[in-house]
Amino acid sequence: MSVTLEALQKKRNVFLTGGAGVGKTTITRELIKAYEQNSKKVAKLASTGMAATLIGGQTLHSFLDLGIAANIEELQANAKFEIKKKIKKLIHSMDLIVIDEISMVSDTLFEMIAFRLQQADFQGTLLVVGDFLQLPPVVRGSQEVYFAFESQAWRDFSFETILLTHIYRTDDLRFIELLHSIRFGYIDEDVHNHLNEYIKPLPSDLSQFTFLFGKNNSANRHNQEQLEHIDAEVFTKEVQIIKHTKTTKEYEIERFLDDARIDKELHLKIGAPVLFTKNSWNYFNGERGIVVNYDATYIYVQKSDGKVVKLETVAQHKNIWKEKSVNGKKEMQEEAQFSIYHYPIKLAFAITIHKSQGMSIEDLIIETNEIFAPSQFYVALSRSSNPKRLTLIAPRGQWYERIYVNAKAMEFVKSCEVC
Numbered sequence: 111m112s113v114t115l116e117a118l119q120k121k122r123n124v125f126l127t128g129g130a131g132v133g134k135t136t137i138t139r140e141l142i143k144a145y146e147q148n149s150k151k152v153a154k155l156a157s158t159g160m161a162a163t164l165i166g167g168q169t170l171h172s173f174l175d176l177g178i179a180a181n182i183e184e185l186q187a188n189a190k191f192e193i194k195k196k197i198k199k200l201i202h203s204m205d206l207i208v209i210d211e212i213s214m215v216s217d218t219l220f221e222m223i224a225f226r227l228q229q230a231d232f233q234g235t236l237l238v239v240g241d242f243l244q245l246p247p248v249v250r251g252s253q254e255v256y257f258a259f260e261s262q263a264w265r266d267f268s269f270e271t272i273l274l275t276h277i278y279r280t281d282d283l284r285f286i287e288l289l290h291s292i293r294f295g296y297i298d299e300d301v302h303n304h305l306n307e308y309i310k311p312l313p314s315d316l317s318q319f320t321f322l323f324g325k326n327n328s329a330n331r332h333n334q335e336q337l338e339h340i341d342a343e344v345f346t347k348e349v350q351i352i353k354h355t356k357t358t359k360e361y362e363i364e365r366f367l368d369d370a371r372i373d374k375e376l377h378l379k380i381g382a383p384v385l386f387t388k389n390s391w392n393y394f395n396g397e398r399g400i401v402v403n404y405d406a407t408y409i410y411v412q413k414s415d416g417k418v419v420k421l422e423t424v425a426q427h428k429n430i431w432k433e434k435s436v437n438g439k440k441e442m443q444e445e446a447q448f449s450i451y452h453y454p455i456k457l458a459f460a461i462t463i464h465k466s467q468g469m470s471i472e473d474l475i476i477e478t479n480e481i482f483a484p485s486q487f488y489v490a491l492s493r494s495s496n497p498k499r500l501t502l503i504a505p506r507g508q509w510y511e512r513i514y515v516n517a518k519a520m521e522f523v524k525s526c527e528v529c
Contacts, residue, residue: 114237115141117270118206123236125212125269127526129293130244130492131279135468138165138210138239150205151442157219157247159369161211164468168429170209170219174201174226181218182225193229200431201230203442212240213519216247217261224263236267242519243293244485245464259522271526279470285497292488294524295515302509308502312475317383319473319501320398321460322490324480332460342379345404349374350423350451355430358448366428371465372452380404383458384411385469390454393419396469396493398458409453414472423451463490470495478505481512488515 114137117124126134142165145152154167162169170176175197179185201207209215209223215238227236238258246255258264277286284304291301313319317336323329337344349372351363367374371387378384382401386393393399399411402418409421427446434443461469463486471493481487494500505512 114272115144117272118235118237121235122270123267124238125271125526126237126239126274127241127271127523128274129241129277129289130489131277131470132274133276133278134239134241134274135164135210137274138208138237141237142206142208145206151203151444153201153204153207154210155208156210157214158211159365160371160464160467161214163366163370163426165208165210166427166429167208167210170215170223173431174223176222176226179222180216182222185222185225193226196433197226198230199433200442201227201232204232205234207232207234207236209236209238210240211245212238212258213242214240214245214247215258216249217256217258217264219247220258220261221263224261224266236269238269241523243515243523244489246484246516246519255516255518257516257519257522260518273527279492279495280497282497285494289488289492292491292513293485293515294520295513297510297513305502305509308497308500309504310501312501312503316475317459319475320385320458320471322463322466322471322474322476322493323460324463324477324482324486326462328477328480329460329462329465333457336459337377337379337382337457340379340381342381344377344379347376347378347404347409347453352449352451354446354448362428363448363450366448367450370426370450371456372426372450373456376453376455378404378409378457384455385458385461385471386411386454387456387469388424388454392417394470396466396471396495398472399455409455411455421453421455424454426450426452463493466490466493469493472496473499475501475503477503478512479503481505484514484516484519487512 114124114126128134142152153173154165155170155173156162157170159169177188177190179188179190185191242257249255288304321332378401380401384399384401386397389395399413402412403410411419411421427449429444430447431442431444433440472495474494476490
């Protein structure tokens with residue numbers, strides 16, 4: 111973290127990058143904490159709600175008041191071209207703006223970001239985080255994908271690239287080499303044979319494994335089917351919602367729950383396997399356990415080491431920026447719009463590749479036939495923290511049909527890794 115913090119303190123804009131499992135999110139959170147502990151104002155942003163909630167932030171469109179515009183021309187058409195005074199003041203007050211999952215930001219969105227920062231005379235620094243060989247920007251229809259790094263604005267920011275290379279998720283060197291090949295879409299006979307080693311017969315008892323699917327329907331169906339096999343009564347835990355402002359709308363809460371991957375109702379049974387969805391001192395994101403008991407306040411989850419976690423609800427806040435008087439001076443302050451209290455677990459039978467973001471999973475089965483996007487197989491494969499307990503369902507067709515990347519992203523990433 112020290113190298114990144116030093117660069118930011120010298121007023122350099124930073125591009126923090128590296129493959130899956132190298133600690134990008136951890137360092138980002140530490141940097142945000144370091145700034146906020148020094149009373150610095152940090153905007154924590156991402157292009158999608160789900161990515162924003164992972165760093166406790168909000169979407170780019172919301173913070174920058176972009177409406178539904180996809181480019182500067184649409185800003186004009188939607189009467190969003192001129193910056194509002196309160197948005198200008200908010201942006202100008204920031205010491206650091208963090209944009210996570212930068213790979214999902216298109217060239218036109220990045221141009222709009224630069225435009226807003228220019229309008230607000232932003233004097234702080236910009237930290238963009240992500241791996242362009244993971245999740246790409248979402249485009250309408252069959253349009254070609256254009257990344258943030260293809261924009262003139264990217265060049266204008268003159269980013270200092272900080273590349274993280276050490277993978278913490280696994281220490282299996284042969285598997286790490288395989289991940290490197292898959293990340294760059296490279297497949298030869300050795301890669302082909304190595305992948306085939308993970309094609310195994312499915313066990314008769316699937317309850318010990320987590321399936322990774324590409325589609326929500328498949329994951330939900332598998333979870334429901336496997337839960338029904340457990341001979342116990344279903345119990346339900348509902349989220350608690352506390353509104354801190356009277357103007358909060360129900361659709362805002364529903365959208366936040368969906369973005370944050372929080373189930374409004376958690377249906378479980380004693381004996382059901384679950385995945386933790388947060389990091390804490392006694393469990394980590396993606397770690398597995400079994401529900402052994404529950405009461406009005408707690409869910410008791412036994413981990414593989416035999417230790418039982420007395421799990422209580424955690425709070426997740428939707429924050430907004432407001433102007434407040436501090437010691438007689440008006441300042442922008444971040445405060446909670448509403449808070450969600452929930453148990454940080456999900457059924458472990460199945461999860462989608464998209465929702466497994468940031469997880470390290472030991473007993474893993476990947477449905478390779480639901481891979482439908484560039485770099486998606488790499489994202490799935492890199493969730494594995496123990497390759498000896500990894501199973502791949504044989505693809506219908508050839509491996510190269512599942513292993514492909516965007517050529518422009520690959521060229522850019524290669525240039526970053528030699529600079």
